[in-house]
Amino acid sequence: MxxxxxxxxxxxxxxxxxxxxxxxxxxxxxxxxxxxxxxxxxxxxxxxxxxxxxxxxxxxxxxxxxxxxxxxxxxxxxxxxxxxxxxxxxxxxxxxxxxxxxxxxxxxxxxxxxxxxxxxxxxxxxxxxxxxxxxxxxxxxxxxxxxxxxLGRKTALEKIGSFLSEMAERQGCDDEIDLAMSRQDIADYLGLTIETVSRTMTQLECAGTIALPSSRHVVLKRHIELERLSLC
Amino acid sequence: MxxxxxxxxxxxxxxxxxxxxxxxxxxxxxxxxxxxxxxxxxxxxxxxxxxxxxxxxxxxxxxxxxxxxxxxxxxxxxxxxxxxxxxxxxxxxxxxxxxxxxxxxxxxxxxxxxxxxxxxxxxxxxxxxxxxxxxxxxxxxxxxxxxxxxLGRKTALEKIGSFLSEMAERQGCDDEIDLAMSRQDIADYLGLTIETVSRTMTQLECAGTIALPSSRHVVLKRHIELERLSLC
DNA sequence: CGGCGAGTTGAAGGACATCAAGGGATGTGG
DNA sequence: CCACATCCCTTGATGTCCTTCAACTCGCCG
Incomplete structure (x- = not known):
């Protein structure tokens, strides 16, 4: 050719x-x-x-x-x-x-x-x-x-929830995901600041919805809770 | 057929x-x-x-x-x-x-x-x-x-500016546009509330950037100012 | 060890949302 | 023609979520 x-x-x-x-x-x-x-x-x-x-x-x-x-x-x-x-x-x-x-x-x-x-x-x-x-x-x-x-109509918590759900689905993974991207990337994807992303992740961890063994590794402990946040 | x-x-x-x-x-x-x-x-x-x-x-x-x-x-x-x-x-x-x-x-x-x-x-x-x-x-x-x-990265003022520029361009009109949609529609398009849309429009009118002979009819007085707001 | 980048956390401020009231156009009925 | 209702829009007062600014921690690598 x-x-x-x-x-x-x-x-x-x-x-x-x-x-x-x-x-x-x-x-x-x-x-x-x-x-x-x-x-x-x-x-x-x-x-x-x-x-x-x-x-x-x-x-x-x-x-x-x-x-x-x-x-x-x-x-x-x-x-x-x-x-x-x-x-x-x-x-x-x-x-x-x-x-x-x-x-x-x-x-x-x-x-x-x-x-x-x-x-x-x-x-x-x-x-x-x-x-x-x-x-x-x-x-x-x-x-x-x-x-x-x-971007237009979700709160920070819902944005992070949606993001984690999306990543879990795309990695074909039941309950553990590895994030290739930095907090800044996540913030720029979700229309937030790096600090809000960090705080919201911490908030979800405190609530027992996720665990953060390291900043790039997320364990989804209550997948249903995330789905609820994603709404749609 | x-x-x-x-x-x-x-x-x-x-x-x-x-x-x-x-x-x-x-x-x-x-x-x-x-x-x-x-x-x-x-x-x-x-x-x-x-x-x-x-x-x-x-x-x-x-x-x-x-x-x-x-x-x-x-x-x-x-x-x-x-x-x-x-x-x-x-x-x-x-x-x-x-x-x-x-x-x-x-x-x-x-x-x-x-x-x-x-x-x-x-x-x-x-x-x-x-x-x-x-x-x-x-x-x-x-x-x-x-x-x-x-939606992710513009302020209310920039959103309204971008919106008006877009409408002007799509109507192929130099400096006057008729809005078919309500303030609520505009708000839901831009990820704002109806009140913020209204206030921002008023703000642009006070600044002399636009005129609002009626709520659905907008005169673009300083087209350049709007382009500046739209950034991109 | 020390320096650097990435991430977290706290305190303060601001932009936009929410709540509430009022204005102006349009339509309907008396 | 006016009273009245309705819808859309505007304006004001207050609240809040997220940002901004700043300091600190952690892991990594020379």
Missing amino acids: LTSVATTRNIVSEMKDRAASVIHSGSRFATSNVLGLMGVTVRYERGAEIFAEEEPAEYIYQIVSGTARTCKLLSNGRRQIGAFLMKGDYFGMEARDTHCFAAEAITDVTVHMISRSAAFAAAGREPEVARALWDITARNLDASQQHSLL | LTSVATTRNIVSEMKDRAASVIHSGSRFATSNVLGLMGVTVRYERGAEIFAEEEPAEYIYQIVSGTARTCKLLSNGRRQIGAFLMKGDYFGMEARDTHCFAAEAITDVTVHMISRSAAFAAAGREPEVARALWDITARNLDASQQHSLL
């Missing part, structure tokens, strides 16, 4: 400027896993910027391993994290030609990069691919709207 | 339960305006529910005229409006089989209804339709993420 070769060369040359390295270059479409095997696999170090706000949107990404975040900045340093990206999550699909948020690696991250043009070309040929692209975007939209409800 | 006939019959029977009436039933795809002429045209009265949260998502909608809102509810009556829908806007495209928010007519509203299955079938046949579907969804995603930034 011609575009794939050219694409790979572009990525490799770009990688010099970044804390990233090409791991594997696929050359075949897999219609079963639809977008899974297109493009190349790339690794970013913890803290690295995967792409910047306003950067041309040339690729679509899927997380293979690790955790990343999408974020937007406002003047005087205010930041809003739009989503935490974990294994299997797609991101970087923009309606316009430039990214309208930045993506950064929270931990070391491995991603599949698929060139936008190749993805659209494939979508034009194979309805399944087109449907998959749409489906991914629609799911991201769902998540974003759900998040708007949290 | 078989599905169109069946679809129309379904819609007509459903309309009995609602404050809506079928106006026109299209029977041909228009690949130029892509989704524009598929499906039927329906009218909803001011205040009518176009679809409810959790209702099966059978149709995709486009506003022909009037203004609508999408909203989600939380316990104790808290409400978040996800978007105001105006001429040309598409809504109701869900990743799942049920709507994850409700849609309601703010003014009398005319919409195109396109059956989901017909839209997807068309997308399978015509890449342009698939691309248009994706594009619409991606734009909605962009808007939703932009809105998250507002």
Whole structure:
């Protein structure tokens, strides 16, 4: 496939400027896993910027391993994290030609990069691919709207409750979760300050709803209590 | 087109339960305006529910005229409006089989209804339709993420400034806007209370940034000042 | 040990919410 | 035409949740 070769060369040359390295270059479409095997696999170090706000949107990404975040900045340093990206999550699909948020690696991250043009070309040929692209975007939209409800109308306690429930569900874990992100990341995700996040976590611990053996490790002791807080 | 006939019959029977009436039933795809002429045209009265949260998502909608809102509810009556829908806007495209928010007519509203299955079938046949579907969804995603930034990290003054700028832009109007929505709608869109919306508007009027000849009619006197408030 | 970044905790302040009352437009009936 | 009701909006007084500012703790690493 011609575009794939050219694409790979572009990525490799770009990688010099970044804390990233090409791991594997696929050359075949897999219609079963639809977008899974297109493009190349790339690794970013913890803290690295995967792409910047306003950067041309040339690729679509899927997380293979690790955790990343999408974020937007406002003047005087205010930041809003739009989503935490974990294994299997797609991101970087923009309606316009430039990214309208930045993506950064929270931990070391491995991603599949698929060139936008190749993805659209494939979508034009194979309805399944087109449907998959749409489906991914629609799911991201769902998540974003759900998040708007949290940001606009939930209290700090409900926000933390919702966040912990979400993380538990996404880690497929019954009652223990490891947080890859800092308190600042959580605060910027929930529209709170780092101090309020900390205080609210402590409050939940005192109430016996959770335990905090360490700041990044949370034990959910009363899962039902969290569900009640999440409302929805 | 078989599905169109069946679809129309379904819609007509459903309309009995609602404050809506079928106006026109299209029977041909228009690949130029892509989704524009598929499906039927329906009218909803001011205040009518176009679809409810959790209702099966059978149709995709486009506003022909009037203004609508999408909203989600939380316990104790808290409400978040996800978007105001105006001429040309598409809504109701869900990743799942049920709507994850409700849609309601703010003014009398005319919409195109396109059956989901017909839209997807068309997308399978015509890449342009698939691309248009994706594009619409991606734009909605962009808007939703932009809105998250507002909800999570802007002050009341910035929220109102952003809101007025957005409305001015969407009405394609230089310096005067008519608000179809109530203060309560604005409050639920911006994550504020009705009182704060009112006070902030007054504050902007006192500062000479806007004029309020009536509560629903706003004159933007210093457009630049609003842009400054919107930040971004 | 000492320094640093991340997280926690306390005290004080502020932005927005809540509670309460009043104004202004529109409609209805006498 | 006015009385009256209703709805939407505005304004004021008070309250509170979250932020801000500041100090301290903990774990980690040279």
